[in-house]
Amino acid sequence: MDTQTHYHYGVIARAIEEIDAAGPRLSLEDLAERMNMSPAHFQRVFSQWVGVSPKRYQQYLTLDHAKHLLANRASVLSTAMETGLSGSSRLHDLFIKWEAMTPGEFATGAADLSIYWDWCDTPFGDALAMATDRGLCGLAFTADTTRKAAMDDMTSRWPSAQFVQDRARVSPLMDAALGQSGELQLHIIGAPFQIKVWEALLSIPTGHVTTYSDIAQSIGKPKAVRAVGTAVGRNPVSWLIPCHRALRKSGGLGGYHWGIPVKRALLAWEAARTEEDAA
Secondary structure (H helix, E strand, O other), X not given: OOHHHHHHHHHHHHHHHHHHHHHXXXXXXXXXXXXXXXXHHHHHHHHHHHOOOHHXXXXXXXXXXXHHHHHHOEOOHHHHHHHOOOOOOHHHHHEEEEEEOOHHHHHOOOOOOEEEEEEEEEOOEEEXXXXXXXXXXXXXXXXXXXXXXXXXXXXXXXXXXXXXXXHHHHHHHHHHHOOOOOOEEEEEOOOHHHHHHHHHHOOOOOOOEEEHHHHHHXXXXXXXXXXXXXXXXXXXXXXXXXXXXXXXXXXXXXXXXXXXXXXXXXXXXXXXXXXXXHO
């Protein structure tokens, strides 16, 4: 990632944090001042990365927007799964092969598996990325937690693996994940039921949402809503497998493993990109 891109990711991450904390009362002038930029320059940089103006983005961060999504852009997962369609998930445009760990490999806690990791910048703040020789296997956001909490969480999922910090192995995969360059490969590590739930999440198009109960219905386990919720929360590759698109029936955001502010930011980012594409 070049110096200017790194800088802009930092600006957008800080701006999203400021907008999320202050809400709609934060003016463009005040926000630009906090970023140490002129209003015109800040709006240009923000709109380039997010796709809409800061004011419009503020609207996307509200709970009312989540309820609007559920009312107007709810995906019918069962239809997508039955017809074998994957929807227009951004993930399917990025990676060329999805290799899931076998049940036997999962049961051994990823023994004899080397997992490489490093910290990276994203539009949603600092993140921990992990990868094997077969592809990206983990992505955790730290904006609402800490680096230590993210590291402890991710390494506990595969207790027998060997973890090695290696930017050279991780960086190209994250560049692809962020749409910078290259093609992304994933190595999905999970139990069979979890992987089935994550496949259902991949059927939710960008800019749309679903409910936990609809996911349970789509995989033929209508009474397993709680188990589905747990599996959604254990998604190891946040954002790329879009667990943030799962909401409560009421339109409430529900939980999010890496913090509700990050979930709101992810939904707002996607809504902005969807609006931009439709324009």
